[in-house]
Structures are given as structure tokens and as C-alpha cells.
Amino acid sequence: xxxxxxxxxxxxxxxxxxxxxxxxxxxxxxxxxxxxxxxxxxxxxxxxxxxxxxxxxxxxxxxxxxxxxxxxxxxxxxxxxxxxxxxxxxxxxxxxxxxxxxxxxxxxxxxxxxxxxxxxxxxxxxxxxxxxxxxxxxxxxxxxxxxxxxxxxxxxxxxxxxxxxxxxxxxxxxxxxxxxxxxxxxxxxxxxxxxxxxxxxxxxxxxxxxxxxxxxxxxxxxxxxxxxxxxxxxxxxxxxxxxxxxxxxxxxxxxxxxxxxxxxxxxxxxxxxxxxxxxxxxxxx
Numbered sequence: 001x002x003x004x005x006x007x008x009x010x011x012x013x014x015x016x017x018x019x020x021x022x023x024x025x026x027x028x029x030x031x032x033x034x035x036x037x038x039x040x041x042x043x044x045x046x047x048x049x050x051x052x053x054x055x056x057x058x059x060x061x062x063x064x065x066x067x068x069x070x071x072x073x074x075x076x077x078x079x080x081x082x083x084x085x086x087x088x089x090x091x092x093x094x095x096x097x098x099x100x101x102x103x104x105x106x107x108x109x110x111x112x113x114x115x116x117x118x119x120x121x122x123x124x125x126x127x128x129x130x131x132x133x134x135x136x137x138x139x140x141x142x143x144x145x146x147x148x149x150x151x152x153x154x155x156x157x158x159x160x161x162x163x164x165x166x167x168x169x170x171x172x173x174x175x176x177x178x179x180x181x182x183x184x185x186x187x188x189x190x191x192x193x194x195x196x197x198x199x200x201x202x203x204x205x206x207x208x209x210x211x212x213x214x215x216x217x218x219x220x221x222x223x224x225x226x227x228x229x230x231x232x233x234x235x236x237x238x239x240x241x242x243x244x245x246x247x248x249x250x251x252x253x254x255x256x257x258x259x260x261x262x263x264x265x266x267x268x269x270x271x272x273x274x275x276x277x278x279x280x281x282x283x284x285x
Contacts, residue, residue, distance in 0.1 A: 027065055029058075037061060092250055099246035104238070112241045113230050119240065120233045123180035124196055125223040129157065129173055131166035133207070133214040138167075145207035145214045153203050157218045169212060177223070191215065198222065 037057040041049045049057060077083045104112075113120065131148070133141040148165055155161060162173050171186065183192040191210035195217070198204065204217045230237065 027062070027069075029061070033061065034058070091253075095249035095253055096246040098249050099242045102242065102245055104241055104245075109234065109237050109241055110230055112244070113233075113237045116240070117227050120228045120236070122226050122228055124225045125177050125179050126183075126195055126198070126219055127174075127176050127178070127221040128195065128217055128219045129162050130171075130175070130208075130215040130217045131162055131173075132169045132171065132212065133216075134167040134169070135213040141214045142207060142209075145216050149203065149207060149216045152216075157203075157220075162218075166216075167213075171212065177221075187212075195219070 034054075038049060038054070041053065041057060071077065077087075131145075133145045133148075135141050138144055152161060152165070175183065175186070178186075180192060180196055183195060188211040191208050194204070194208045198219055199222065201219045201221060204219065208215045208217055
């Protein structure tokens, strides 16, 4: 009852104060609004709404619009983290849309490609075979692997060799034309880092560790890393260019907007942060 009385008093006070405002109470619903409602329905249900369904959509739209305007007038959006984050995100979308509308010419894309060609580098591609030594089934898997490596170092790496030595594991023995991403998924970073540093075929000089255990490895072939030609990655370059452009637009817009504000850093409890935070004058630079 207390909450009801307090709520009633609040809305009575709000109504009394609201009579003096000059807000626009006109709600215009046009063709684009109805089309938006229909498109949303079709996207979800894969069909056109019936007359009753369209009436329901319209009623909900009108209800939402009224509540939205009244909530803004009562400042209910203030100090709401979700709304704050969403509105900031929509401002960023504006700069993204500007970047998407920009159509750079080929010269601009090629310049960006040349400046950032490390982004379009293909990792080395290797073909290898591994012999596995389990950490669980052996007292000294590293020592065992090293001993076997000394024995097979001069032996021809035929299929029988890899089948008769080592422990069983669900991993493949052979990795044919595997790049860095594939080896990472299968063997983890320790194993992959060692393999990617290999520059000559043959037995690796020492056993290699992975998350599974110890391996001795024979590398059959190495296709060196290379930068992809512009024609191979032109669409990727275009997307990267537009993303960079949207970031630049966003930075520029923020610098222009932040000039309107006077930002004062007046900490008490967190006084130690005073000199660590970027102030507006620095942002504007």
C-alpha cells in the first residue's frame, strides 16, 4: 500500500509539472514504420502477418513509443548501464555506416595493402610425421624419445618406421600440407611454435613437447611463408580498409564532440588516478 501511494503521488506530481512543458505530443507513424514491423515479422515467421497480427504489432509499437517518450521525459535512461552502453554503440554504428558508404579506389586499397602487407602473410605449410611418447605410460618419455631419435636419425622415414615405434594416440601420425592454424588446433602452441621455426626438411634435432606428451618429428616438406598477392585478398583488404576508416571517423567524431564538454577530474577516494587518466586536452591533441 505504501508503494502504491508513493507511486501515485509521484505520477500526480509528474502530471502537474508536465502540464507546463512544451513537448511535442504528436506521434507520426508512416509507411516506413509499418514496413519495418512487417519485415521483422517476416524475418522471424517467414510469412506475411495477418490483419490481426499486424494490428497487434501496431499496438505494441504505439505502446512502446509512448513509454519510450515518457521514460525519456522522466530521465529513466539516466544511470542505466545497459542503455548507456547501447546508445554509445549506436553512435559508433554511425561512423561504421559512413565507412561502409565510402568506396575507395583501387589505388587507395593497394596503398593500404602495401602498408599492411604483414596482415596478408600466409604461414609456412609443412608436411610431417610424428612419433608419440606418452607422459602417462613411461617413466622418462623425454629420455626415451631422445634415445629413439638417435637410433632412427639415419634411417629412411618409411611408413613402417612410424607405425612400429612409439605409443598409441588418437592424433594422426601424418600431417600433410598443414599450416599454423591447423597445427595449433591439433597439437597446441608449444609443438606448433617449434615446427613453424623449422627451415629445412629432415628429423628435428630434438624431441618436441605438446600438451599430449613428447614427439619426435620428421619434416618431409616446407613451403615457406609468403605474402598473398593483392588480387588474392582484394575483398579482405577492402573490409580492413573500411574498418580502419570507421575507426578514424569514430576518433574524429569523438574529438569534435568532446570539445563541447568541460571534464573535471575531482577524485577523493581514487586520488591516485588523477594523473593517470587521459584528460580532454590530451584527447583533443
